[in-house]
Amino acid sequence: MADIPSTGHVGEAGARRFAMRGEGIGERSAAFVAFAREETDAGRKVVALYPAWRSSDAERAVNFARGAMRTDHIAGIGVDLSPLALSLVADQLAYLAPYLPPGMVAALCDELPRHLLAGAWLKTVSGLSTIPTSMRQHMGSYAPTVSFLAYCAPTRQVGRMRPADVAAALPFRPVQPVQLLCSTPDPGITGIFDDNLPQAIQPVATRTLPAQPLGPEYWGTAKYVEFVALSAHPQALAYAAGSIRASGCSWCGEPVSARSCPFCSANAARASSRPSTPRPAPRPAPPPANGHDPHGAPRPPGGAPSPSSLPGPAHPPPAGPGHPPPPPTDGPGGPPLSSLAPRPETPRTYSR
Template sequence: MPTAIAVTSADLVLPPNDHQTPTAAVLPSPDDQSLEAALADMTVLLEQHGYVIALYPASLPVAHQRRLHTIRAMLESDRIALLKLDLPPLGVAVVVRQMRQLSVCDFSAGVVASAARLLSHYVYAGALLGSVAKLDRVPVSLKAHAKSWVPGSQFGVMANPRPQLVKVGTGELQGPEFGTQLVVANGQLQSEWVTGTLAPAWRVQQVQESVLPAESPRWWGTARVIEFAAFLPDISVLYQLVSSVRREVCSWCGIQLIGDRCGFCSAPLPAADLPGHGSGVRSPGTPVHQGS
């Protein structure tokens, strides 16, 4: 069985791109599930899959984050990875789907877990906002704050891989320099800018529509939002990215990893073992065949 991928809400589980991509397990909040039931569910996942990789946004309420760590501590398991992603909710959902794709490849659980940070570099996550007055996750100038009070103003904002903010009609958001698809989720904002202007400018190969994650209005500071994320959809390209990074062995828990930090125990790779090319981030190249 493939390594289990888990999330903290059902709206972080995007439809699969193919028939091979498995779904993700949902780990409910303490308000929705008792600790006893949560422990039982995690035990079943471990028995069925061997390893569990749980991904959640950095904006997840503290009580829910504590629940995840409590489960891992009470089960005394080193086979549960808890990965906090500093991405907008739709960006998290994109990485979750990519992790689901990788989970059926011939990578070890440790390599899949540590691949989340690598994949995040290639997700262009942003939103079209009707106001930036309450936006606190991307730097906003006083001038932009003032413009947000002008009726009809709209702002294009990028949170990843680097912060950007432009007033629609006066600037452009810098997009990826490689082939991507775009997923779009509409909130309480009416506009064709994302699909009619941004998508052609970024030369995206396909546009997908999705449901806006429940956490998105809080993350962006407004319900007047259209969230989007450009991503690498091809499993052969994802496989090539991950397989091209040198693999190491965690000196603390002994699991295999890529990059500079273990996905399961969070131990950093000793400085002497760090590869000379740093994080291993590279431009996507010619696709190769994935493993079985």
């Protein structure tokens, strides 16, 4: 629920977008309210993501939809990520949605960013207000040779860009193979970024995307290169979903991981557990015309979408009974997820 276009990284499985444009709040929220009414009338729940740093209109639209339809089947969730990272997470959630109950999709809004390395190279932090900065960093912004690396996931931090220390200072490394997405409103300033960060991350593929419209607002400057590094391991999505410990909501029964249910706001008071029976996908993502899966990797036999290029933790936990999407396998039934821990392998390129 913001002017955050899709990265196209998951193909046709992307999330619906609502740019929230218009003269008044009614006009800005009309498209979302109509969508929410259609989904709830069909018996489905809605998980609405919006940037936590630009939340006013989205919160009002969600509250209006809940009140107008007298339903608690619409959950509004603010996500404190940069536009490029938020766009990717929203599409990943849309890819997961057919395989998971709505409460687990909502829980993944907090979990998926923990498996990404997202941030930006900045020429200055003098206008940066979304990530904590120090007075010394603000003063350093006036030096002509100083630049910064700011991270919004998995942690929020800002540090001075020192080429010799970039690799050692990375707060997180996704599981290999790694893909790198980047964008900038000014292609003429990418030299320092190109010479340092990709060498530290060592991606198997890099995609340059159009700049996000809200990027300058989030980063406080137009002199930036925004990036997201994510794992392209085939089982990364299953590990992220399997790492969530859910509790049944004491009121509506939805499996949630937060203390308060994002739908009905009741306490999740039941015993912690994972859902015991996988939910079948009502409709898998349609294959693109080029015969590849939504992530650019060859589509496995049978047309099932491959969750490659979705993020996974550095040491993925064993996936339990939960609701992970069915992974691509060599046999009809496939091995259990717990036997598929990532192993070093020949790097593959998953770019489209």
